[in-house]
Amino acid sequence: MGAQLARMAIAATLVFGSGAAPTVHGQQSDEDPTVRALVSRLRLEQYKATIKGLTQFGDRRQGTKRNRDAVDWIEAQLQAVGCTTTERIAYTFTPRARPPAGGGGRVGTRPPLNPSEPTPTGGRIGRNGNGPGGSSIFGYRRRTGVERDPMAQPDEALRALNSEEPTPGERTEVYCTKVGTTNPDEMYIIGAHMDGHGFGEAANDDGSGSAIVMELARIFSAEDVQTGRSIRFALWNNEETGLNGSRAYVEQRRERQGLEDPPGSGRYPEPRWLGMIQHDMMLFDHGAPGPDGVVSRDQRAEADVNIEFQSNSDLAEESRDLAFFFKAASDAYATDYPAMVGPHMTNTDSTPFMNAVPSISLRENERGMHVGAGWDPHWHQPTDLYSTFTDDDFRLGLNAAQTTLAAIAQLVDAEIDSR
Numbered sequence: 001m002g003a004q005l006a007r008m009a010i011a012a013t014l015v016f017g018s019g020a021a022p023t024v025h026g027q028q029s030d031e032d033p034t035v036r037a038l039v040s041r042l043r044l045e046q047y048k049a050t051i052k053g054l055t056q057f058g059d060r061r062q063g064t065k066r067n068r069d070a071v072d073w074i075e076a077q078l079q080a081v082g083c084t085t086t087e088r089i090a091y092t093f094t095p096r097a098r099p100p101a102g103g104g105g106r107v108g109t110r111p112p113l114n115p116s117e118p119t120p121t122g123g124r125i126g127r128n129g130n131g132p133g134g135s136s137i138f139g140y141r142r143r144t145g146v147e148r149d150p151m152a153q154p155d156e157a158l159r160a161l162n163s164e165e166p167t168p169g170e171r172t173e174v175y176c177t178k179v180g181t182t183n184p185d186e187m188y189i190i191g192a193h194m195d196g197h198g199f200g201e202a203a204n205d206d207g208s209g210s211a212i213v214m215e216l217a218r219i220f221s222a223e224d225v226q227t228g229r230s231i232r233f234a235l236w237n238n239e240e241t242g243l244n245g246s247r248a249y250v251e252q253r254r255e256r257q258g259l260e261d262p263p264g265s266g267r268y269p270e271p272r273w274l275g276m277i278q279h280d281m282m283l284f285d286h287g288a289p290g291p292d293g294v295v296s297r298d299q300r301a302e303a304d305v306n307i308e309f310q311s312n313s314d315l316a317e318e319s320r321d322l323a324f325f326f327k328a329a330s331d332a333y334a335t336d337y338p339a340m341v342g343p344h345m346t347n348t349d350s351t352p353f354m355n356a357v358p359s360i361s362l363r364e365n366e367r368g369m370h371v372g373a374g375w376d377p378h379w380h381q382p383t384d385l386y387s388t389f390t391d392d393d394f395r396l397g398l399n400a401a402q403t404t405l406a407a408i409a410q411l412v413d414a415e416i417d418s419r
Contacts, residue, residue, distance in 0.1 A: 031332055034416055035409045039333045039402050041219050044391065047398050050211035053077070054194070055201035055386045058158060062195045062238045063093065063166025070194055074235050075174045077214060082221035083176035083233060091248035093238055094168045142289045142374025146198060153199040153382040162199045173237040173245045178220045180230040180271075180412065185258055187230040187271035188408055189357075190216055191246065191349055192279040193239030200384035204364075204376070207386075209279030210235055212401045219405060220414070228413035230271045236349045239280075246349035254356060273357040275322050275411070277404055278350035282397035283389050284376045285364045295377050299392040304338045305330065305400045306363045308345035310354050318358040319345075326360065329407035330399070337399045344368045362400045 054060070057070040075086050153159040173194075180186065192209030196202025217233040219225065238244035256270040285303035286296045307326050309319035323341045330339035345351070346367055350359040365371050371379060378384040408414075 032410065034414060035333060035406050037416055038219060038225070038409050038414060039406050041222075042215060042398060042401050042405065044394060044398050047211055047215055047401060048394050050077075050214050051203055051207045051394075051397075052386055054207040054210055055203050058161040059196040059198055059200055059202045059384075060194055061162070061164075061166060061197045062171060062241060063095075063168065064164045066161060066164065067195055067237070068172075071172055071174055071235075071237065074194060074210070074214065078174070078176045078217055078233070081214075081218035082223065083178065083217040084221075085179065086174055086176040088172045088174050089245070089249050089252060090170055090172050091244070091252075092169065093171050093241065093244050095166065095241060142293050142295075142377060144372060144374050144379060146380040147382055150199050158201070159199065171237050171245065171248075173235060173249070175232055175234040176217060176221075177233070178217075178227055178231040180228050181226050182228040182413070184230050184266065185260070185268045185271050186274050187232055188274050188411060189232045189234055189276045189353070190279075190404060190408065191234040191236055191276065193236040193245070193349055195237050195240055195245075196384070197240050198380040198384055199382045200378070201386055202384055203386045203389065204283045204384050205281045205379060206239070206279070208282035208364075208397045209362075212279045212282065212397065212404065215401055216405055216408070220408075224417040226415045226417065227409075228415075229274065229411070230268075231408060231412055232271075239349055243347075243349055243352055247352045250352045250356065273353070276350050276353040276357050276359040277322075277326075277408070278348050278359070278361040279363075279400060279404070280348040280361055281364050281371070281376065281379070282362065282400045283364055283393040284378065285396060287375065288370075289374055289377075293374075295375065299390070299396065303392075303396055304340050305334075305396065305403060306342055306366050307339055307403075308342045308361045308363065308367065309359070310345040310351070311343035313345075313354040313359070315354065315356075315358050316343075319354065319360055322358045323360045325411075326362070326403055326407045329410065330403040333406035334399045334402045336395045339399075339403055342366050362404065364396060 054070065057066045060067050060070045078086050150159055150163060153162065190213055192213045193206045194210045196205055213233050213235060220227065220231055236245040253270045258268065258272040259270065261267060261269050285300060286298065287300040289295050307323045309323045310316065313319060327339045327341050345361050348361045350361045353359045365375050378388055
């Protein structure tokens, strides 16, 4: 879909969607009882249980049996909750050469760093956390990287589960679709990546986002819920290797948008994209490291959900409007934490979409400013475990789920059959 068509689509949706939809920067009218009822179907314990289910496959690293088993499990879970229209994208991934595992080193441009050693003078951190551009931050910070030494995982059973190294070859990723009743040829894509690495359980990165997608699939797939527009629930693979799974989706399906197949059937295998919403690391907003390089064990009082768009994308204005729409939904329907909008969306699976459709990502922290400065010490580490996080953390993820559910329910004209 071209940029002009994308602008027309998002403008029409924001203006002519449900009665609660705003027209400018998320200015929202009175609460919609249908949206409130749908949001109330989200439960903290159910969200936690879905994350816990994902962690049974360890870090779900791409190119391994544990990753393939997780894809199969996700597909079965989607079908079990009524999202039965599951399909898979297949693609081939051949990784670039990388340093061997072992020796306690971490892959990246930065040298190994003792976790307790801060960089006291701070400095500029770019959109990738280590280069120019994006946000800047000054003060105490920790260097970040990917743990590549399996012996860094003290749990022997988990170390054994995560021991298989990736092999090149075919990859698959699964998605399912809620088909709209009045506009089945238009679609919002809700995504998260199911793969991880670091020899932990990838509970936060990105079990927390994957669980949001799966929980929303459960709620929108209920027998009494109808939507005017379609919704696709996608669990990307190979995010950690360079967004390869989401890129494969865009490459394979972008040109198929809006094509009726077979002609006259009313079926649209790839409805026109109206918006793409990514969820990536949703639990941990504990603030900056202190002078000793240690991050607080407690969720900070100022914790919030970050809604990001990319300010230099082809559809920056439309993506910004979508982001503020989501903020308005958070203001109206989220229960525990606020949401903030930022202009630097990077290093996540919405990036391949951002020049084709309005795209945003929801995160625990600003990717360029906070994550790159070591605000989440469990990122790509063996400590990314379900047991690491508290209910205060899980509620931050639930808040993001409430935000996306509330916004999407309005944009797709969701209804609950009261019969």
